Every structure is written in structure tokens, then in C-alpha cells.
Amino acid sequence: MKYVIGVDLGTSAVKLLLVNQNGNVTQEVSKSYPLIQEKTGYSEQDPEQWVEQTVAGLSELLQEFEGDAQDIEGISFSGQMHGLVLLDDENQVLRNAILWNDTRTTPQCKEIYEKVGRERFIDITKNMALEGFTLPKILWVKENEPEVFNQARLFLLPKDYLRYRLTGQLHMDYSDAAGTSLLDVSAKQWSKEICDLLDLDISICPDLVNSYDDVGSLLPDIVQETGLAPTTMVFAGGADNACGAVGSGILSPGKTFCSIGTSGVVLSYEETGDKDYEGKVHYFNHGAPDAYYTMGVTLSAGHSLTWFKDVFAEKEDFDTLLSEVSTVPVGSNGLLFTPYLVGERTPHADATIRASFIGMDSSHRRKHFVRAVLEGITFSLNESIDILRKNDKQIDTIYSIGGGAKNKEWLQIQADIFDANIVKLASEQGPGMGAAMLAAFGSGWFDSLQDCANEFLEEAEVYEPIKENVEKYKQLFESYKKVYRDTSEINSDLMNYRS
Numbered sequence: 001m002k003y004v005i006g007v008d009l010g011t012s013a014v015k016l017l018l019v020n021q022n023g024n025v026t027q028e029v030s031k032s033y034p035l036i037q038e039k040t041g042y043s044e045q046d047p048e049q050w051v052e053q054t055v056a057g058l059s060e061l062l063q064e065f066e067g068d069a070q071d072i073e074g075i076s077f078s079g080q081m082h083g084l085v086l087l088d089d090e091n092q093v094l095r096n097a098i099l100w101n102d103t104r105t106t107p108q109c110k111e112i113y114e115k116v117g118r119e120r121f122i123d124i125t126k127n128m129a130l131e132g133f134t135l136p137k138i139l140w141v142k143e144n145e146p147e148v149f150n151q152a153r154l155f156l157l158p159k160d161y162l163r164y165r166l167t168g169q170l171h172m173d174y175s176d177a178a179g180t181s182l183l184d185v186s187a188k189q190w191s192k193e194i195c196d197l198l199d200l201d202i203s204i205c206p207d208l209v210n211s212y213d214d215v216g217s218l219l220p221d222i223v224q225e226t227g228l229a230p231t232t233m234v235f236a237g238g239a240d241n242a243c244g245a246v247g248s249g250i251l252s253p254g255k256t257f258c259s260i261g262t263s264g265v266v267l268s269y270e271e272t273g274d275k276d277y278e279g280k281v282h283y284f285n286h287g288a289p290d291a292y293y294t295m296g297v298t299l300s301a302g303h304s305l306t307w308f309k310d311v312f313a314e315k316e317d318f319d320t321l322l323s324e325v326s327t328v329p330v331g332s333n334g335l336l337f338t339p340y341l342v343g344e345r346t347p348h349a350d351a352t353i354r355a356s357f358i359g360m361d362s363s364h365r366r367k368h369f370v371r372a373v374l375e376g377i378t379f380s381l382n383e384s385i386d387i388l389r390k391n392d393k394q395i396d397t398i399y400s401i402g403g404g405a406k407n408k409e410w411l412q413i414q415a416d417i418f419d420a421n422i423v424k425l426a427s428e429q430g431p432g433m434g435a436a437m438l439a440a441f442g443s444g445w446f447d448s449l450q451d452c453a454n455e456f457l458e459e460a461e462v463y464e465p466i467k468e469n470v471e472k473y474k475q476l477f478e479s480y481k482k483v484y485r486d487t488s489e490i491n492s493d494l495m496n497y498r499s
């Protein structure tokens, strides 16, 4: 039997999947690393920890692997998007990586619009200038840490740095490059115009490759440390959402997924890169050949539930915390939650907004808060679905992936709020599976990613919307949307009290 490995470099952990030629996940390893949050709005990680934990995870995987290491033909990567890794002329990391959920760069986003022009910027990058994206982070370092910036020769994204440390080769794939705000998304090339207008040397941008391209082999010391074979081919991989799309079969028009990980994403396949969504949703290059996708992002989706658990139920696991959700009625007895713990992206690009519980009543118990958190996260994702539907997308079936797809009640809540059939796949590890599929396709096992999806992906369960709940949620969604409008000014005042 032959195998491939999918490495998903997530925000909370790196997850490794060993997948055989039939698409079965035969081994899984997960290794976590911390976030570094020095101030409100800051979110960083030490790239060295990504490398250490991935190498440790690969060694563990290989120790337990009963086959011959040479049977593992390929490895590829899925990575948390947008994170800035700056390298000097000896390819040494210059500072901690600044991550996708770091929102310190509001002034730099303004500067981008001032110098490039909002319309022109969206025309080239197909996206708004958002705090989480990479370009404003580069400008922040340039302005705030000139001694660091002056040494910077190249920037990479998280999984590209990890791959560099495993292979010694420097590249970035199109799907991840699309999230930097420096790529001309339709033309698939770095934008010299944006670099020039912002006084950046275009040589800071790495060489571009396809997600399924063979980019070299493992370094001898990595082979030795992990037990992998030197013959294992390394494929570039892609942005976690592009890989999630591959790994849940979003490979043709009309297909949509909802992913609830640390962030939450609603993503839909696009055949071309030339539609005009005016930046209302993200519009990026796919991991599949010549394809694109649109998506809306809830910054704090699973993160809201994790936050609630850490603060109010530290010692419980998610299954215990969620065990009473089905005993709470639709609408959590009048308790509403908005998941803006770290600001928001879609539909409100707003780094200042913060979360709310509205409607607290002395009858409410912890279980009401838990259901309200699940409903609030799902309402937020429904705002993205709303935008896509208003742009003539037909969304009647949604593939649900990520940690949030582990809970049956939550899957039913998704079906009822989205008013769509929710399909849970046999593996909810979309991005890791997508990375493995890129390695399988790159290794020549299949003629196309679609053929690979036909072989690898299996629908496990379908959740249908319950009419009565759909109606109740439709009304509540209108109240949910008012919370942003009515709390944004208060939250902006409260900024003065945050440190």
C-alpha cells in the first residue's frame, strides 16, 4: 500500500494525517503550540515552534507506522493564511510571525488605500485591505521596527517557512500568495504597481508555484530526525482554506463549505478570477488548477467557544460542555451572542468591535450561554452566506468541516440557520485531507483532483433543515444583525479601557 502525508499547520496545532491510496486516514498526530498575545489585538507565534512540533509529530507518526517509509510517496502542506514571516539574507527569521488574527494594522490599511487608491487596490488584489492580511503587517514592521525591516530580504507565509526548513527551498503557492494583498489575483503575479506605490522592493516576494508542484526533497537531517525516506516527494501545498476546499470536494461550481476552526469560513467555488464582489467577500486563487473561490470569514468562530470553555469550564472537554445544548430551545430563551472577541472581518471589516451577550435573564443557566455561543457563531457565518446568495449563488447544500463539525447539535443548528442541507464528511479534517490530496495528485496517483476526491471523500451524514426552526432563526437573525449596529459606537468608546 502507498501513502501520502498531509500537514495542516493550524493556529492552535499542527495536525498530521497519514492517508493511504484508498483515502483512508490510517494515522493522525496533533502537536500544539501557543499564541503570543502581548497586547490587545496582537497575535504572534514563534516559527521555530512550528518546525519543532512538525518534526516531532512526523517522528511520532513514523515510529508508529508499520509499513516501509519508502511507501510514503509524497507530503504536502496546508497552512494558516496571511501570517508574516520575515527572513534576512541568510534566511534567518527576524522576529515572531505576526498572524492572521492580529489586528494592530488599522493605520497601515488606511495608508494602503491612500497610496494605491481603494478601487485600484481591490481591482488588483480582488480584496479589501484588511488588518489580518500580510501587506499591512509588512508596512507595520517597516514603520515600527525599522531596524528589523532593514534586514528583511524575503517574506514567507507560515507553511512556506515550514516547508523551507524541511527542504531548504523557498517558494510560495498562488492560493496562499492571494492572501498577502500583494498578488494580482487574476494575473497570478506579484503586483509591481502596489510594491512601487508603497515603496517596497518586489524582491521581498518569493517565487510562485502551484499547490500541486513538486518543490524538492527533504533535507538529509530531516530524513534522519523523522525517519521519512529521502525518496518522499514534497509538494508545495496551499492556504488552509484552499486545502479545505480540495479536502471537502469544493472543486466545481455550486459547491460550498462551512469550516469552523479557530476562525470560521464560508467558501464557495468560482470558475474565474474576474467577477466583481467589490471586496465584500474574500476572492482568492484555489489550490486546484485555474480555479478560484470566494469566502467570508468570522474571525473568532471556534475561538469563541474555546474562550467560553477556558473562562467558564476550564476542566471540561467540549463534548461535556455541549452535552445539554439540545435541552435549550431555539434562540436560547432570548439570549443572543455576537462572536466579535477579536474584531470581525465579514461582513463588518472592523478591528474595534467586540463581542456581546444580549438579553441575559436571571433564568439563564450556563447551558443557555453555550447554545447562544453556538448560535451566534453560526449567525455570523450566515451573514457571509447571505452575501453569496445575494450575488446569485445557489446554496442548498453545505459541506461542514473543522472542529465545529464534531458536534451533532451544532450541525443541526447550521442546517436550521443556513436553511441548507449540511453534509458531514467521514473526515472533518478538510485542510489536512486537502494537503494529502495535493500530494496524491502531485505524485501522479490520479489524473485530476476531482478523481482523487471521488476516491478519497465519503459523505457520512446529512442534516436537513427543520422548517419550524428555520422560521424562528430567520426572525432572530434580524435581531442578531442589529447588535453590531447598536454596539459599535459603545465598543469604540471601550477601546480606551483595553490594554
Ligand SMILES: Nc1ncnc2c1ncn2[C@@H]1O[C@H](COP(=O)(O)OP(=O)(O)O)[C@@H](O)[C@H]1O
Residues within 6 Å of the ligand: 010, 011, 012, 013, 260, 261, 262, 263, 301, 302, 303, 304, 305, 306, 318, 319, 322, 402, 403, 404, 405, 406, 407, 410
Ligand atoms: N467536540 C467538539 N465539539 C464542538 N466543537 C469543537 C469540538 N472540538 C473542538 N471544537 C471546536 O473546534 C475548534 C478547533 O477546530 P480546528 O479545526 O481543530 O481548528 P484550527 O485548525 O484552527 O486549529 C475549537 O476552537 C472548538 O471551538
Ligand SMILES: O=C(CO)[C@@H](O)[C@H](O)COP(=O)(O)O
Residues within 6 Å of the ligand: 010, 011, 012, 079, 080, 081, 082, 100, 101, 132, 179, 240, 241, 261, 262, 263, 264, 265, 282, 297
Ligand atoms: O485568516 C484566515 C482566512 O482568511 C483564517 O482562516 C486562517 O487561515 C486561519 O484559520 P484556522 O486556524 O481557523 O484554520
